[in-house]
Amino acid sequence: MRMSLLFVPTLKEDPQEAEVISHRFMLRAGLIRQLSAGVYTFLPLGWRTLEKIIRIVREEMNRAGGQEILMPAMQPAELWKETGRWDMYGPELVRFQDRRGRDFCLGPTHEEVITDLARREIRSYRQLPLLLYQIQTKFRDEIRPRFGIMRAREFLMKDLYSFDRDVNGLQVSYQKMYEAYCRVFRRCGLEYIAVPAESGIIGGDVSHEFLIIAGSGEERVFICLSCGSATTVEEARCPQCGGVVEEKRGIEVGHIFQLGTKYSEPMKAYFVDRDGKEKPLVMGCYGIGIGRTMAAAIEANHDERGICWPLALAPYEVVVIPVNMKKTKHWEEAWSIYEELSQAGFEVVLDDREESAGYKFAEADLIGFPIHVIVGEKTERNGVVEVKLRKRNERAEVRRTEVCEFLRKIRKELAE
RNA sequence: CGGGGCGUAGCGCAGCCUGGUUAGCGCACACGGUUCGGGACCGUGGUGUCGGCCGUUCAAAUCGGCUCGCCCCGACCA
Numbered sequence: 001m002r003m004s005l006l007f008v009p010t011l012k013e014d015p016q017e018a019e020v021i022s023h024r025f026m027l028r029a030g031l032i033r034q035l036s037a038g039v040y041t042f043l044p045l046g047w048r049t050l051e052k053i054i055r056i057v058r059e060e061m062n063r064a065g066g067q068e069i070l071m072p073a074m075q076p077a078e079l080w081k082e083t084g085r086w087d088m089y090g091p092e093l094v095r096f097q098d099r100r101g102r103d104f105c106l107g108p109t110h111e112e113v114i115t116d117l118a119r120r121e122i123r124s125y126r127q128l129p130l131l132l133y134q135i136q137t138k139f140r141d142e143i144r145p146r147f148g149i150m151r152a153r154e155f156l157m158k159d160l161y162s163f164d165r166d167v168n169g170l171q172v173s174y175q176k177m178y179e180a181y182c183r184v185f186r187r188c189g190l191e192y193i194a195v196p197a198e199s200g201i202i203g204g205d206v207s208h209e210f211l212i213i214a215g216s217g218e219e220r221v222f223i224c225l226s227c228g229s230a231t232t233v234e235e236a237r238c239p240q241c242g243g244v245v246e247e248k249r250g251i252e253v254g255h256i257f258q259l260g261t262k263y264s265e266p267m268k269a270y271f272v273d274r275d276g277k278e279k280p281l282v283m284g285c286y287g288i289g290i291g292r293t294m295a296a297a298i299e300a301n302h303d304e305r306g307i308c309w310p311l312a313l314a315p316y317e318v319v320v321i322p323v324n325m326k327k328t329k330h331w332e333e334a335w336s337i338y339e340e341l342s343q344a345g346f347e348v349v350l351d352d353r354e355e356s357a358g359y360k361f362a363e364a365d366l367i368g369f370p371i372h373v374i375v376g377e378k379t380e381r382n383g384v385v386e387v388k389l390r391k392r393n394e395r396a397e398v399r400r401t402e403v404c405e406f407l408r409k410i411r412k413e414l415a416e
Numbered sequence: 417c418g419g420g421g422c423g424u425a426g427c428g429c430a431g432c433c434u435g436g437u438u439a440g441c442g443c444a445c446a447c448g449g450u451u452c453g454g455g456a457c458c459g460u461g462g463u464g465u466c467g468g469c470c471g472u473u474c475a476a477a478u479c480g481g482c483u484c485g486c487c488c489c490g491a492c493c494a
Contacts, residue, residue, distance in 0.1 A: 012443065012455065013428045017487050037486065092492080109494090143417075143492060150494095157494060209494095255494060289494035324452045358454035365454090376453055386453090 001316065003351040007044050009033075010363055021216060022298035023148030025307050029367045031315075038145025038153035045367065046294075048315035050156065053290050054135055056187045056312065057158045064180040066131040066160050071113045073137060077103030079112040083266050094139045106139035111263045111285060114161045118281055119269035125165045128271065128281075129173055133160030135290065149291045150251070156290040164282045165273060167260070174206070174258050177286045181210050181254050184288065189310025190297055193221055193250060195230045206258040210288075211250025212296035221250045251296040252289075259283040301391065307368030308391040311414040318348040318407065319369040323357045323376030334375040337385065337403055341373075344404050346411070365390065370414060371407060389414075 008030035017034070018024040026032045031046030042050055058068065077095075080086035086093075086105075094106040107113065114132060122130065135158045145153050162173035178194065185192035190212050197209040209232070211221060223230045226243025237245045263269070264280040273279050294313070301308045311317060318341060322334035331352075338350040349369070351360045357376070364372050372388040379385050384397040387406065398406045 009426095011427065016422075016428075019488065034486090090492095138494080140493075144488095144490090146488090152494095155494075159494090252494065287494050292494055321453095326452070356452055356454085356456055358452090358456075360455090361453075362455040374453075378453095 001349050004353050020147040022295040045315040060180045060184045064176045066133045108140040115263045115267045125273045130163045150295045158288040160286040162284040170282045189312045210254035214299040216299045217249035217251040253293045254288040256286040306366035309368040311370045316347045316349045318371045319364045320373045321351045329380045
């Protein structure tokens, strides 16, 4: 992609409405724009990153045996009355009526809809276990939308629901998801931790939160350095081993629950087991905040100049910067490197704008391309380009002829 | 919902307290020229229902009331 054609409205100054770092950089780097409190548009670069997270999540859900579906955001009140949540959920539930005066809501989560589907379609234990998921926009009229995209009123979420014959089956599904979540966050290049958690309004017995470790995180986590166990409750400091406890801060990006029969009982979602008896489906549900993961990734990976994307989440992997557009040599070499890298399968942007070098450097840092290839005087004189790694702030001079090979190695290294 | 803050050009702000010329500055934008390895410089130019409504006054960005929106802190959440 050529930078001159990319729609990236960057901001030199901090927008007054943004205080939190990820929010500031997302606005400044031209990733998002706000429409209303807690409601955002994703611009091309922001959407690319979001799609990268989605792809990783999707691959890992599929790998764990999940099957993707898409449920409606618009849901009839009747379902919510069956579980009692129409009254329980409160004003956070976005409610409205259709033209005939029938009550509906915009789904903040989908237990009711999926359980309704399950009770209609699952008859026999032979159909179990079943893991269904979707990646979809959720609506929650938050008391107080906050921190930009971090707590939005409209946001993208991956939610998976497991259906099993019994508690043993549920535990197997739960364990699969637990591991899938670990893989998702590891592949995103993020430092994460899983901690036992309260299950809140979703209900159920066992539950874990997945947190991205970031200094600005709202939640405190206590990690035992000897046994590795973690908790969010200060008093419960891993008394079992008595080791040294380290406190860190984290941002909740995922939550998994063992629901049991909390929804299947009231909604009468039964199946016939091997013994011929009717039993309620044993359920679990598993969520990942997609946008939140993006914000958390920035909270955990930035410096004063801007974002330092992990390779896996960067909107583009490489930016090629010709220092002086007036010098034919810079321009030609930059173009040929751009072509070569594109051919080689890199996601690369060519900064072909008539801007000063300093301007391009500052913007490349802000946006956070993991790899910068700078074509300038050294290229003209010695046939070398400068390769800069954004996150480590390391620079290397590489011969023009070896650029592609060098970047292949770097990419492999950064991917680990 | 309680507490605090903000709303003036696309963005960041000054002006308001103490009402009174044509509402200003920086950035951005357009055109011309000079620059070109860390957000360049010079010149020229365009840009405003001063968030909205009502009121006070000869006169309101400025004073008063109401209202809308946004941000931050608290109780809830991916």
